[in-house]
Amino acid sequence: MSNASKRVAIVGSGTIGKILEGFLQADHQITMVNRQTFSNTQWQDFAIVCLAIKPQDFKLLTTLPLDQALVISVMTGITTTTLMQITQSAKVIRTMPNTPIKIGLGMTAWCKTPAVTQAETDWFQTVFSKVSTLLDVIDDDGIDKATAISASGPGFIFAMIEQYSTAAQALGLTKEQAELLVIETFFGAATLLKQSGLSAATLREQVTSKGGTTAAGLAAMGSDNQWLEVLQAAYQRAQELSQ
Numbered sequence: 001m002s003n004a005s006k007r008v009a010i011v012g013s014g015t016i017g018k019i020l021e022g023f024l025q026a027d028h029q030i031t032m033v034n035r036q037t038f039s040n041t042q043w044q045d046f047a048i049v050c051l052a053i054k055p056q057d058f059k060l061l062t063t064l065p066l067d068q069a070l071v072i073s074v075m076t077g078i079t080t081t082t083l084m085q086i087t088q089s090a091k092v093i094r095t096m097p098n099t100p101i102k103i104g105l106g107m108t109a110w111c112k113t114p115a116v117t118q119a120e121t122d123w124f125q126t127v128f129s130k131v132s133t134l135l136d137v138i139d140d141d142g143i144d145k146a147t148a149i150s151a152s153g154p155g156f157i158f159a160m161i162e163q164y165s166t167a168a169q170a171l172g173l174t175k176e177q178a179e180l181l182v183i184e185t186f187f188g189a190a191t192l193l194k195q196s197g198l199s200a201a202t203l204r205e206q207v208t209s210k211g212g213t214t215a216a217g218l219a220a221m222g223s224d225n226q227w228l229e230v231l232q233a234a235y236q237r238a239q240e241l242s243q
């Protein structure tokens with residue numbers, strides 16, 4: 001995209017709006033639009049408009065005159081069809097980032113409408129890949145699935161870490177000792193998995209000797225896949241929010 005098309009409005013200066021501002025401001029001319037400045041905003045001044053307000057606030061807007069702009073949404077539960085209707089723009093990229101984007105380790109699922117050009121897609125990928133890994137999930141249903149898996153995912157992982165750490169304390173360690181052992185184990189295992197190129201199953205087999213401690217722990221874990229229920233519940237809720 002040309003320099004002239006680097007004028008970006010970010011609507012909503014909350015948690016996600018500020019993160020977007022942080023990684024866009026080096027190469028773009030940013031205008032933060034808040035509740036106070038919203039009604040006086042000259043929308044035609046912007047080639048790109050990022051929507052980072054709560055879905056319930058967005059639904060209160062009847063229309064936004066963004067017909068010339070590329071619209072980037074991070075809002076949960078607002079479909080590309082609704083985005084096109086309210087913004088009056090045919091060019092919409094719907095994204096679903098997760099909170100590790102704050103430290104440049106985000107996972108962003110995205111999809112786009114057919115009118116988005118290749119140059120705009122390239123721009124989006126270049127900019128968002130600075131702070132997250134990207135996956136084109138093709139459509140709104142893909143976004144609902146990613147909402148369950150990667151956007152809600154940090155919450156599931158934090159809950160797991162809490163439980164793991166509570167169990168470690170029950171063995172007689174202090175909170176600090178337990179948390180250090182648990183957090184470093186999660187971090188090291190995830191990094192090894194990512195960097196080694198090996199599957200989780202292979203790495204699990206490598207650390208599981210017959211009759212050893214890992215084998216004893218894994219036997220106690222059982223083979224029930226509780227993640228299926230967790231993800232189905234979150235996916236179903238994402239679908240309800242998209243209605």
Ligand SMILES: NC(=O)c1ccc[n+]([C@@H]2O[C@H](COP(=O)([O-])OP(=O)(O)OC[C@H]3O[C@@H](n4cnc5c(N)ncnc54)[C@H](OP(=O)(O)O)[C@@H]3O)[C@@H](O)[C@H]2O)c1
Binds near residue numbers: 076097
């Ligand atoms: N936080 C996450 O982890 C996460 C992850 C993925 C996606 N998202 C999505 O990102 C969006 C923003 O989330 P957030 O956590 O950043 O919310 P937030 O911290 O509540 O920020 C939203 C901001 O938008 C402002 N606002 C409301 N209506 C506005 C309007 N008409 N014009 C301009 N500003 C307006 C709010 O002002 P007031 O304070 O006055 O209400 C608030 O400052 C949500 O749709 C959420 O689903 C969030």
